[in-house]
Amino acid sequence: MNVEHVLTTCPYCGTGCNFFLQVVDDRLIGVVPCKTDEISRGQLCIKGYNAHAFVQHPDRLKTPLVREHGELKQTSWEAALDLLAGEIKRIKEKYGPDSIAFLASAKCTNEENYLFQKLARAAVQTNNVDHCARLCHASTVTGLLYSFGSGAMTNTIPEFENADCIFVTGSNTLEAHPIIGARMLKALDRGAKIIVIDPRDTPLSRLAHIKLSQRPGSDIAWINGMIKVIIDEGLVDQDFVKTRTTDFDKLKDVVKDATPEKVESITGIKPAELAEVARVYAKADRAMIAYAMGVTQHSNGTNIVEALANLAMVTGHIGSESNGLNPLRGQCNVQGSCDSGGLPNLFPGYQRVDDEKARAKFEQAWDVKLPAKPGLTLTCAIKEAAVGKLKAMVIFGENIMMSDPDLGHVEDAIKELELLAVIDIFPTETSKFAHIVLPAACYAEKDGTFTNTDRAVRLIRKAVNPPGDAWPDWKIACELGKRLGAKGFDFSSPAEVMAEMATVTPIYGGIDHDRLDREVLRWPCPSKDHKGTRILHTQKFTKGLGTFAPVDHAPPAETPSDEYPFILTTGRNLFQYHTGTMTRRSSKLEREAPEPYVEMNKGDAKRLGISEGDRVSVSSRRGTINLKARVTERIIPGSIFIPFHYAEAAANRLTNAALDPESKIPEFKVCAADVQKG
Amino acid sequence: MREEHGNVAPVMIAKGEDPGDVRTDVPYQLMTILSNLYPWMSDGKKIAVLTRRCDEKALAEIFKRGYFDRARIVQIGLACSKEQIAACRCSDPVPSTVDIGEPHAGVGSDALSEKLMNMSSEERLRFWIYQFRKCNKCFACTANCPVCFCDECVLEERTFVPERGVPPGMSFHLIRAYHLADKCIECGECERSCPAGIPLLTFRKLVAKDFRDMYKFSPGDDKNVSPLLTTLEGEALEGDECNEC
Numbered sequence: 001m002n003v004e005h006v007l008t009t010c011p012y013c014g015t016g017c018n019f020f021l022q023v024v025d026d027r028l029i030g031v032v033p034c035k036t037d038e039i040s041r042g043q044l045c046i047k048g049y050n051a052h053a054f055v056q057h058p059d060r061l062k063t064p065l066v067r068e069h070g071e072l073k074q075t076s077w078e079a080a081l082d083l084l085a086g087e088i089k090r091i092k093e094k095y096g097p098d099s100i101a102f103l104a105s106a107k108c109t110n111e112e113n114y115l116f117q118k119l120a121r122a123a124v125q126t127n128n129v130d131h132c133a134r135l136c137h138a139s140t141v142t143g144l145l146y147s148f149g150s151g152a153m154t155n156t157i158p159e160f161e162n163a164d165c166i167f168v169t170g171s172n173t174l175e176a177h178p179i180i181g182a183r184m185l186k187a188l189d190r191g192a193k194i195i196v197i198d199p200r201d202t203p204l205s206r207l208a209h210i211k212l213s214q215r216p217g218s219d220i221a222w223i224n225g226m227i228k229v230i231i232d233e234g235l236v237d238q239d240f241v242k243t244r245t246t247d248f249d250k251l252k253d254v255v256k257d258a259t260p261e262k263v264e265s266i267t268g269i270k271p272a273e274l275a276e277v278a279r280v281y282a283k284a285d286r287a288m289i290a291y292a293m294g295v296t297q298h299s300n301g302t303n304i305v306e307a308l309a310n311l312a313m314v315t316g317h318i319g320s321e322s323n324g325l326n327p328l329r330g331q332c333n334v335q336g337s338c339d340s341g342g343l344p345n346l347f348p349g350y351q352r353v354d355d356e357k358a359r360a361k362f363e364q365a366w367d368v369k370l371p372a373k374p375g376l377t378l379t380c381a382i383k384e385a386a387v388g389k390l391k392a393m394v395i396f397g398e399n400i401m402m403s404d405p406d407l408g409h410v411e412d413a414i415k416e417l418e419l420l421a422v423i424d425i426f427p428t429e430t431s432k433f434a435h436i437v438l439p440a441a442c443y444a445e446k447d448g449t450f451t452n453t454d455r456a457v458r459l460i461r462k463a464v465n466p467p468g469d470a471w472p473d474w475k476i477a478c479e480l481g482k483r484l485g486a487k488g489f490d491f492s493s494p495a496e497v498m499a500e501m502a503t504v505t506p507i508y509g510g511i512d513h514d515r516l517d518r519e520v521l522r523w524p525c526p527s528k529d530h531k532g533t534r535i536l537h538t539q540k541f542t543k544g545l546g547t548f549a550p551v552d553h554a555p556p557a558e559t560p561s562d563e564y565p566f567i568l569t570t571g572r573n574l575f576q577y578h579t580g581t582m583t584r585r586s587s588k589l590e591r592e593a594p595e596p597y598v599e600m601n602k603g604d605a606k607r608l609g610i611s612e613g614d615r616v617s618v619s620s621r622r623g624t625i626n627l628k629a630r631v632t633e634r635i636i637p638g639s640i641f642i643p644f645h646y647a648e649a650a651a652n653r654l655t656n657a658a659l660d661p662e663s664k665i666p667e668f669k670v671c672a673a674d675v676q677k678g
Numbered sequence: 679m680r681e682e683h684g685n686v687a688p689v690m691i692a693k694g695e696d697p698g699d700v701r702t703d704v705p706y707q708l709m710t711i712l713s714n715l716y717p718w719m720s721d722g723k724k725i726a727v728l729t730r731r732c733d734e735k736a737l738a739e740i741f742k743r744g745y746f747d748r749a750r751i752v753q754i755g756l757a758c759s760k761e762q763i764a765a766c767r768c769s770d771p772v773p774s775t776v777d778i779g780e781p782h783a784g785v786g787s788d789a790l791s792e793k794l795m796n797m798s799s800e801e802r803l804r805f806w807i808y809q810f811r812k813c814n815k816c817f818a819c820t821a822n823c824p825v826c827f828c829d830e831c832v833l834e835e836r837t838f839v840p841e842r843g844v845p846p847g848m849s850f851h852l853i854r855a856y857h858l859a860d861k862c863i864e865c866g867e868c869e870r871s872c873p874a875g876i877p878l879l880t881f882r883k884l885v886a887k888d889f890r891d892m893y894k895f896s897p898g899d900d901k902n903v904s905p906l907l908t909t910l911e912g913e914a915l916e917g918d919e920c921n922e923c
Contacts, residue, residue, distance in 0.1 A: 005687050005688050005690075007683050018685070027718070030714045035706060036685040036704060043871055043872070044816060046816045046817055049816065174814050181814065185875060517684065518683070519684055520684075574815065591841065593841065
């Protein structure tokens with residue numbers, strides 16, 4: 001009998017907790033927290049404790065499947081890969097390389113994402129490669145690149161514990177990033193001030209010193225209102241603004257109109273309360289902002305992110321220990337899949353595809369001519385498929401038929417495709433429409449790295465064998481690359497892939513699997529003797545001077561009407577994760593949150609004759625779903641909330657695919673909706 | 679435990695295998711880890727396990743209920759360091775046999791317990807209400823507990839702990855306190871693994887004190903003392919029949 005405790009990284013949120021998988025003779029039996037891990041310190045959330053539960057579930061995909069006469073039939077890897085490569089070649093020849101799009105995956109490793117984008121760029125000659133970061137923090141990447149020059153958390157997770165003020169907006173931290181929330185609770189116990197601004201009550205807001213509720217879609221108004229108070233009351237960090245930033249005058253100009261009355265009329269926040277928040281934040285010695293989807297998923301998401309960057313710069317709360325602006329990334333490797341170049345405009349390490357020098361470097365490294373034109377984003381690819389311009393999608397580990405906005409439209413679009421290939425660990429709502437389905441190994445069945453939200457590159461280690469004939473995605477990508485006739489896909493391990501990635505990705509230049517086996521490294525880590533970087537922008541911003549963006553309030557794409565009088569906002573709960581592929585197959589998690597629900601305010605419910613537990617139908621201009629009502633005072637009147645985990649009442653049937661013009665992120669957080677009893 | 683990957687890991691070593699860089703200074707709850715593994719270890723072979731004083735007590739509770747075969751378990755006594763004793767506010771840190779480490783005296787008091795007992799009951803209630811409001815329902819306190827052994831956990835029973843609710847409410851913690859009252863051996867693993875920093879060991883110590891004062895009962899002290907609260911359903915205890923119930 002063989003018993004092992006295999007140290008690895010959690011496959012759920014972006015915190016990157018390490019734990020041991022308990023293995024007895026290739027059977028996963030449990031999870032033991034790792035007490036010496038710097039990030040998780042022997043603590044996990046309920047999802048972490050159940051991270052073994054789905055791995056050996058009987059539903060796992062075990063053999064390649066190919067659609068014949070309308071049905072998916074089992075076949076061999078040889079046959080499936082030959083067919084996939086043949087179809088890609090045929091479509092490329094007939095319609096050109098840009099008629100094909102690849103989706104990389106925030107659930108796959110850095111090494112795999114590096115190969116996915118290399119497949120698109122080097123093997124097919126298209127920059128059409130994107131992934132679900134488009135749906136979560138695309139606006140952080142564009143916004144913070146403009147403001148600071150780098151779109152990642154400026155500080156590390158442990159630093160939350162030592163902040164004097166933690167300012168949280170659009171993040172339900174205790175449910176979505178529980179072990180980061182735990183650091184905030186430590187700060188709270190120490191006497192730090194916690195401020196939460198959110199339209200919903202959250203477990204963290206209920207413990208906060210100050211909790212304000214804004215109308216969904218009104219964020220820039222209150223942020224500019226805060227900045228105005230800070231300027232008017234002389235709380236600006238003049239020295240920081242003078243020496244480290246540019247364009248402050250433009251900001252001053254735009255915020256002078258953010259009068260308390262005007263801000264209140266847009267946001268619903270009382271002037272005195274907002275002023276108090278501004279003072280507490282500005283006067284704190286060490287203040288950290290944390291934000292997530294509540295900020296980014298708007299049709300002006302980039303501008304909201306830039307507004308928060310303005311707030312951090314105007315007070316000098318950035319670039320030092322426990323001072324910074326921190327986007328909390330939601331997937332185990334969504335930071336890493338961006339770092340590895342799973343984006344249509346960027347090579348690995350945020351090097352632009354339309355920058356000749358960068359392109360020349362990759363052309364030399366890969367020994368192939370590369371396309372200069374930035375590719376399609378995930379959201380635009382769907383639109384192009386719908387009008388017949390995009391002909392093929394190869395999807396590694398994403399479930400777009402649950403995760404994308406306006407699912408009715410997504411369904412119409414993917415039905416138009418000549419080729420839809422899905423590589424995943426379980427059958428999904430998306431694989432139902434696929435022509436080719438390939439079975440992949442999950443995190444517990446392969447080696448590689450995930451980069452967590454605080455830029456720490458963390459190893460995952462193989463604990464058990466994949467089920468049946470499932471292969472790790474890196475091997476699938478290599479075999480496909482070879483069949484497409486491309487050079488540079490002869491890798492025999494993920495460590496070899498990382499070695500190549502490090503040579504072309506300066507921020508990963510010093511990273512290799514041997515080092516990661518011994519130490520925690522955060523990028524930028526440019527050389528083998530570099531210890532990694534905990535805090536960004538300490539002496540100067542990545543781009544030099546930080547830039548104030550003069551952004552102003554704009555209403556959301558859809559506002560309530562007589563027909564659709566509510567504002568629908570979507571999100572997660574603690575127990576389920578994203579499209580539910582993994583958590584809904586984990587009995588203890590499913591037990592806690594087994595069915596879809598809509599949260600609505602008590603007053604609204606009473607007016608409509610709806611009681612707790614009643615069946616209701618919720619509609620938007622795009623669709624209708626039926627689910628249970630959860631009547632609560634934890635959401636403001638006029639707004640409703642639906643978690644997006646449940647296929648039987650998919651919130652994204654309702655959401656609006658209106659896009660932020662710069663980052664192309666959809667407006668998941670605001671659409672107009674109606675609720676009817678029954 | 680062994681040093682590997684820049685961390686300290688719990689390990690199971692087969693007879694004759696090189697144990698590597700052994701560490702004994704990281705307080706992994708080995709009895710819980712072994713409890714998870716035990717049902718799969720059907721080969722009947724002996725299992726040696728590093729045993730602190732609290733682990734020894736946990737084993738007594740485990741044996742008492744017949745979860746491990748006593749004959750298979752070999753205890754390697756570990757005396758805790760001064761630092762660990764201070765962190766656990768442990769009054770009884772020395773195992774019956776010390777194989778590893780220097781024995782150190784226990785500490786008599788838990789500062790937080792004393793502070794709380796000097797408060798009015800209203801203040802004390804306010805303190806605990808604040809602490810329990812931080813609970814994020816991770817179930818770490820039960821998952822890592824060496825003496826939580828029920829097959830069906832009452833905390834997963836919807837009648838007592840509603841689904842989804844975060845925080846789960848005071849009853850979650852009170853039910854757990856009651857269920858552990860006659861078996862908690864104060865190892866402190868619940869407190870160490872609690873992401874919310876709820877002082878669960880102090881909570882346990884206060885309950886244990888009442889049990890000592892009122893019933894002269896301490897869990898894990900004597901392998902022949904029956905669990906105070908557990909229904910035995912006709913099962914005989916190992917060894918002498920219990921005379922106390």
